[in-house]
Amino acid sequence: MRRHERTDMNAIKLILRNALRHRLRTALTVTGLLVAVLAYGLLQTVVGAWYAGAASSSNARLVMRNAVSLAFTLPISYENRIRGVEGVSRVAHSNWFGGIYQEPKNFFPQFAVSDNYLSLYPEFILPEEQRAAYMRDRKGALIGRQLADQYGFKVGDALPLRGTIYPGTWEFVVRGIFDAGDETRVTRLMLFHWDYLNETLVRSAPNRANQVGVYVIGVENPDNTAVVSLAADGVFSNSLAETLTETEQAFQLGFVAMSNQIIAAIRIVSYVVILIIMAVMANTMAMSARERTSEYATLKALGFGPGFVALLIFGESLAICVIGGGLGLLATPPAAAVFKTVSGGIFPVFVVSGETALLQAACALAVGVLAAIVPALRASRVRVVDGLRAIA
Amino acid sequence: MDAPQLKAGQAGRGTADILVSLRHIFKSYRRGGQVLQVLSDISFDIARGEFLALMGPSGSGKSTLLNLIAGIDKPDAGQMLVEGTDTVLLGEAQLADWRAGHVGFIFQFYNLMPVLTAFENIELPLTLTNLTRRERREHVETALELVGLSDRMTHYPSELSGGQQQRVAIARAFITDPALIVADEPTGDLDRQSAGDILALMRSLAGDMGKTIIMVTHDRKAAESADAIMHLEKGELSEKEQLR
Numbered sequence: 313m314r315r316h317e318r319t320d321m322n323a324i325k326l327i328l329r330n331a332l333r334h335r336l337r338t339a340l341t342v343t344g345l346l347v348a349v350l351a352y353g354l355l356q357t358v359v360g361a362w363y364a365g366a367a368s369s370s371n372a373r374l375v376m377r378n379a380v381s382l383a384f385t386l387p388i389s390y391e392n393r394i395r396g397v398e399g400v401s402r403v404a405h406s407n408w409f410g411g412i413y414q415e416p417k418n419f420f421p422q423f424a425v426s427d428n429y430l431s432l433y434p435e436f437i438l439p440e441e442q443r444a445a446y447m448r449d450r451k452g453a454l455i456g457r458q459l460a461d462q463y464g465f466k467v468g469d470a471l472p473l474r475g476t477i478y479p480g481t482w483e484f485v486v487r488g489i490f491d492a493g494d495e496t497r498v499t500r501l502m503l504f505h506w507d508y509l510n511e512t513l514v515r516s517a518p519n520r521a522n523q524v525g526v527y528v529i530g531v532e533n534p535d536n537t538a539v540v541s542l543a544a545d546g547v548f549s550n551s552l553a554e555t556l557t558e559t560e561q562a563f564q565l566g567f568v569a570m571s572n573q574i575i576a577a578i579r580i581v582s583y584v585v586i587l588i589i590m591a592v593m594a595n596t597m598a599m600s601a602r603e604r605t606s607e608y609a610t611l612k613a614l615g616f617g618p619g620f621v622a623l624l625i626f627g628e629s630l631a632i633c634v635i636g637g638g639l640g641l642l643a644t645p646p647a648a649a650v651f652k653t654v655s656g657g658i659f660p661v662f663v664v665s666g667e668t669a670l671l672q673a674a675c676a677l678a679v680g681v682l683a684a685i686v687p688a689l690r691a692s693r694v695r696v697v698d699g700l701r702a703i704a
Numbered sequence: 705m706d707a708p709q710l711k712a713g714q715a716g717r718g719t720a721d722i723l724v725s726l727r728h729i730f731k732s733y734r735r736g737g738q739v740l741q742v743l744s745d746i747s748f749d750i751a752r753g754e755f756l757a758l759m760g761p762s763g764s765g766k767s768t769l770l771n772l773i774a775g776i777d778k779p780d781a782g783q784m785l786v787e788g789t790d791t792v793l794l795g796e797a798q799l800a801d802w803r804a805g806h807v808g809f810i811f812q813f814y815n816l817m818p819v820l821t822a823f824e825n826i827e828l829p830l831t832l833t834n835l836t837r838r839e840r841r842e843h844v845e846t847a848l849e850l851v852g853l854s855d856r857m858t859h860y861p862s863e864l865s866g867g868q869q870q871r872v873a874i875a876r877a878f879i880t881d882p883a884l885i886v887a888d889e890p891t892g893d894l895d896r897q898s899a900g901d902i903l904a905l906m907r908s909l910a911g912d913m914g915k916t917i918i919m920v921t922h923d924r925k926a927a928e929s930a931d932a933i934m935h936l937e938k939g940e941l942s943e944k945e946q947l948r
Contacts, residue, residue: 322831329819610815613776614876615804615832617797696776700811 323620327627330600338632341596345636345679346643348589349672353644354651355582356668359575361659363568364498372534373432374541375563376527379554382408385523386553388510393547394527399540402530404429407509407523411473411482413463420459421501422473424509430454432530435493442467442488450508452487456499458660460489471502478509480516500660529557586675593683597629601687608691609699618692625691629684630677637676641669722785723883723916724750724773729782731768742768743779744939752883755910755917756944757927760936766920767888769936773918774807774886775799787883804832808877808915810887810906814869816861816876822848822868823857826875833880847875851905867898874905878915885909887919891926903929 331338376394378384385407394403406429409422423429427447430436438446438454445467446452455465465471471484484504492499506524513521531540541557548555558566568575601608608621644664652662694702731743742765750756758766771777772784775791784791787806794802808829809815816825826847830840848854851871861869870890877885887906891899907929909915919930927933928947935942 322828325824326817326819333819606815607817610809610811610817611828612800613774613803613809614829615800617800697771700776700815 323623323627326624327631331628331631337596341593341632342636344589344592345633345676346640348585349637349640349676350643350647351585352582352675353664353668353672354647355578356671357648357662357664359578360665360668361662362571362575364496364661369561369564371537371559371561372531373560374529374531374537374557375560376529376544376555376557379556385525388522388524394529394544397540397544397547399532399536400529401532402432404432404528405506405524407506407525410477411475413473423503424506425503426506432528435497436490438488438490446487449485449487450505451484453484453502453504454488454490455486456501457489457491458500459502495663496661498660590679590682593679597625597683597687601625601691605694605699605702609694609696612696622688622692625688626684630680633676633680637673641672721751722749723752723787725785727783729784730780731772732780742939746941748941750916752916753910753914755930757930757933758918758920758936759927759933764936765939766936770886770888770918770920775803804829806882806884808882808885810873810877810885810890812889812892814873816869816872818861821858821860822853822872825872826879829876829880843879847879851875866894867901870894870902878909883916885915885917887917889921890919891923899926
């Protein structure tokens with residue numbers, strides 16, 4: 313075994329024993345790190361959940377809406393003209409329903425959709441017999457898995473909604489429950505026949521009938537979305553209802569943008585948490601290093617170099633951060649599961665991403681390194697004679 | 705250890721028996737804008753195997769002189785040959801390597817690593833050598849036996865008395881077989897009985913093992929354990945008072 317390997321072993325022994333020297337102090341620092349890394353992970357996951365809809369949206373699908381605002385609809389007659397635009401493969405339409413299930417707090421998205429709607433969303437997996445049952449039933453509804461799990465909906469269940477945008481009580485029957493290809497995709501939604509909505513409106517509010525909230529457009533070549541968007545909007549320029557067509561992702565990001573300041577605040581808070589624990593950690597390491605000045609001087613007197621002393625301090629700081637950060641990392645997924653449950657389904661997708669876990673680990677390591685820089689520099693630079701005079 | 709080697713004989717003043725040779729050493733400190741001259745033109749030799757006590761009132765510069773000889777401080781001017789090496793010419797890293805191989809330290813407050821056992825404390829300087837683990841173990845066990853602490857090897861410093869801790873420190877000082885051992889008030893924190901044991905141990909290091917020991921002390925009785933006593937007062941050194 314070479315000399316530097318033995319001194320490394322010595323360093324590891326000293327680092328671990330020094331880290332456990334003041335057990336209460338170390339335990340409190342580790343707890344602080346655990347909480348900070350956990351809080352950082354949860355806050356980053358909240359930000360991720362905010363973007364979940366946009367993140368799982370497709371760039372190969374276009375969404376066309378009224379150019380004035382989403383509050384304004386488009387005529388159903390546009391559909392055939394959109395189909396005629398070069399590069400368009402499929403067109404479906406949907407209306408935001410905005411109904412209440414039992415109580416206003418039970419909010420979930422409901423869309424009245426054309427019968428070909430799911431053909432544009434191959435990522436939603438629906439058993440064929442359920443699809444057929446849905447198509448047969450005018451009042452049939454399809455429920456996403458996350459929504460079904462939240463309220464315990466089963467196929468065959470009656471699902472009454474109280475309309476807000478479209479007044480009255482609307483009766484539905486769950487005919488199918490669809491899953492998504494991966495857990496990051498939002499399936500906390502309900503789909504039902506647009507024809508059911510429209511036929512009812514024809515009778516009760518004819519001036520609101522034959523109107524569409526958005527058109528969902530499939531394109532033949534995903535690389536041509538910009539060209540197809542422009543062409544589609546060009547068809548309806550100078551009409552009574554001019555259109556704005558964008559990719560589904562851009563459309564979803566438009567919603568997220570409404571909350572940009574909140575998201576920015578959450579992001580800032582997540583980094584402030586890390587800064588705070590960095591200050592706490594730096595203080596802990598400074599205290600420890602100051603208390604051990606005479607020990608470091610003794611080591612230097614015995615022939616150990618300043619690098620060895622710096623290594624002891626960096627090592628101790630990193631050891632504490634690895635333990636605290638590691639515990640924080642381990643605690644994040646179960647804490648996220650609890651958070652998702654208690655948040656009442658605000659975030660249908662609340663999964664700690666690999667990127668978040670990596671950021672948590674990087675933050676913990678950064679805290680360990682940065683907190684040790686000043687104490688390590690001081691301890692390695694202290695003159696032996698001055699260090700030996702130091703009183704802890 | 706790449707220290708520039710300069711043999712004592714080459715310096716023109718030393719002989720083969722001289723281990724430490726100081727010539728015209730000056731040392732001052734700055735305190736509150738004032739220059740405080742601690743050592744003025746100090747020159748003397750210490751023979752190999754000699755046990756020298758340095759006495760003097762507080763602030764006389766005896767610890768400073770000890771630190772200079774041990775290579776943990778540098779003089780403002782002068783030449784300092786220790787075992788043929790002019791330590792004034794060495795850089796910090798070279799000096800650290802040189803100390804590891806040539807100097808053993810005994811401190812007033814023992815300066816043991818509280819998180820290491822007696823065995824591990826004594827072994828610490830050996831990790832800077834090329835000895836194998838087994839060789840290190842043998843060396844440490846022998847050292848523990850010499851200082852009478854074989855049964856305490858797994859004890860931490862907090863589990864040992866002051867005298868026992870100082871014996872561990874002494875074992876740590878001679879474990880690498882340095883030619884020179886420096887001791888700063890080694891009995892200053894001990895009761896009379898323990899102090900007597902420690903001084904006897906140091907005597908045997910000089911007498912039986914041929915170590916050169918320089919001990920700083922306030923205590924005349926402790927100093928009388930040495931072969932010779934030198935007094936330092938106001939930065940100037942008295943003639944050597946030969947006891948043995």
